[in-house]
Amino acid sequence: MQKQLGAEALGTFWLVFGGCGSAVLAAGVPELGIGFVGVSMAFGLTVLTMAYAVGGISGGHFNPAVTVGLTVAGRFPGAKVIPYIIAQLVGAIAAATILYIIASGKTGADLGSFASNGYGSASPDGYSMLSGLIVEIVLTAFFLIVILGTTHGRAPVGFAPLAIGLALTLIHLISIPVTNTSVNPARSTSQALFGGGTAIMQLWLFWVAPMIGAAIGALIWKAVGEND
Numbered sequence: 001m002q003k004q005l006g007a008e009a010l011g012t013f014w015l016v017f018g019g020c021g022s023a024v025l026a027a028g029v030p031e032l033g034i035g036f037v038g039v040s041m042a043f044g045l046t047v048l049t050m051a052y053a054v055g056g057i058s059g060g061h062f063n064p065a066v067t068v069g070l071t072v073a074g075r076f077p078g079a080k081v082i083p084y085i086i087a088q089l090v091g092a093i094a095a096a097t098i099l100y101i102i103a104s105g106k107t108g109a110d111l112g113s114f115a116s117n118g119y120g121s122a123s124p125d126g127y128s129m130l131s132g133l134i135v136e137i138v139l140t141a142f143f144l145i146v147i148l149g150t151t152h153g154r155a156p157v158g159f160a161p162l163a164i165g166l167a168l169t170l171i172h173l174i175s176i177p178v179t180n181t182s183v184n185p186a187r188s189t190s191q192a193l194f195g196g197g198t199a200i201m202q203l204w205l206f207w208v209a210p211m212i213g214a215a216i217g218a219l220i221w222k223a224v225g226e227n228d
Contacts, residue, residue, distance in 0.1 A: 001080075005087040007058035011050040012091035015062050016190050019043035021099050023115040023180075040172035043181070048165025055161060063184040064088055064207075069144040069214030073222055075151075085186075092190035100194045116195030117182045117206045125177040132179040133209050139171045140183045140213025141220065148221040182206040183213070 022042035026034050034042070051060040059076070061067045064085040070076035096114075103111055113122065119132035127135075146167040150160040168183075175181045182188040188206035192199035 001083070004058040004080075005083055007054035008061060008084055008087040009091035009094075011054050011058070011060060011062040012088040012186055013095040014050045015043070015046040015184070016092045016095035016187050017099055018046035020096065020115040020187065020191055021102075024099060024103050024111065036176045037173065040169050040176065040181075043172050044165040044167075044169030047168050048161050051161030051164060058084075060161070062088060062091075062186075063210075064186055065140050065184060065210035065214040066144065066147060068211055069140075069147070069218040071218075072215045073144075073148055073218035073226070075148070088186040089189060092186040093193065096190035096194055111194070113180075113199060114191050114195040115180065116191040116199035117180045117188045118198055118202050119179055119205065120202075122198045122202060123178060124180055127178040129205065132205060135175045135178045136182055136206065136209035137213035137216065139175055139181075140210040141217035143167055143171060143183055144214050144217030145221050145225075148218065149225055152225065179206070183210050185210055 019039065019042050022034060023039045026032075027036065027039050047060075047062065050062060054060065059070070061070065061076075061084060067076060067081055067084045067088070071078050071081055100111070100114070103109060103114075116122075119127060119129045123132065143164075147160075147164055149155060150163040171183055172181045175183075185207040188203060192203045192206075
C-alpha cells in the first residue's frame with residue numbers, strides 16, 4: 001500500500017509539474033512559446049509517461065476523479081479511495097509548490113492565475129459557470145470510458161497508457177479555452193492554492209464536475225462495455 005500511494009503521489013506530481021509547468025513557464029514565451037496546443041500535449045505526455053513508469057504499481061490514477069470512477073465501475077476497492085486521493089493531493093501540491101518557487105525566480109515575474117481553473121471572468125475565453133460545469137462533466141465521463149475500455153481484458157495489451165495520454169491531450173485541446181481544463185480535482189486544488197482569490201472560490205466546480213463526470217462515465221461503461 002505504501003508503494004502504491006508513493007506511486008500515485010509521484011505520478012500526480014509529474015502531471016502537475018509537467019502540465020501546469022508547461023502553461024506557467026513555457027506557453028507564453030515570446031517567439032518560442034508552446035501555446036495551448038503545446039500545453040495540451042504536455043498534459044497528455046505526463047500521464048502517458050507515468051502510466052508506463054509506475055502504472056504497474058498503483059494502477060496509474062493520478063486523479064481523484066479517476067479513482068472514484070474506477071470504484072464506481074467496480075475496478076477499485078472503496079477502502080483505498082481516501083488514501084489514494086490524499087496521496088494525489090500531496091503530489092499535486094508538492095509540484096505546485098516547486099513550480100511556484102521556480103516561476104517566482106524570474107525578474108518581474110507576474111504569475112497571474114498560475115494555470116488555475118475557472119469560469120466566468122476566470123475562464124480563458126469568458127465561458128459561463130454552466131459551460132464550465134457541462135464541459136468538465138462530459139470530458140471527465142469520456143476520459144473514464146477511455147480508461148475503462150483500454151484497460152479491459154479484451155483491449156490490446158500495453159497500449160492503454162498511449163490511448164489515455166492521447167485522450168487527455170484531446171480533452172485539453174477542447175476545453176482549455178473554457179475552464180483551462182481540470183478533469184482532475186488534485187490538479188485544480190494545487191494551482192488554486194497559489195492562484196488564490198477567484199481560483200479558491202471557484203474550486204468547488206472542479207471537484208464536483210469531475211466527480212460527477214467520472215461516475216457517469218463509469219456507469220455508461222458498465223452498461224455498454226463491461227459485460228459484453
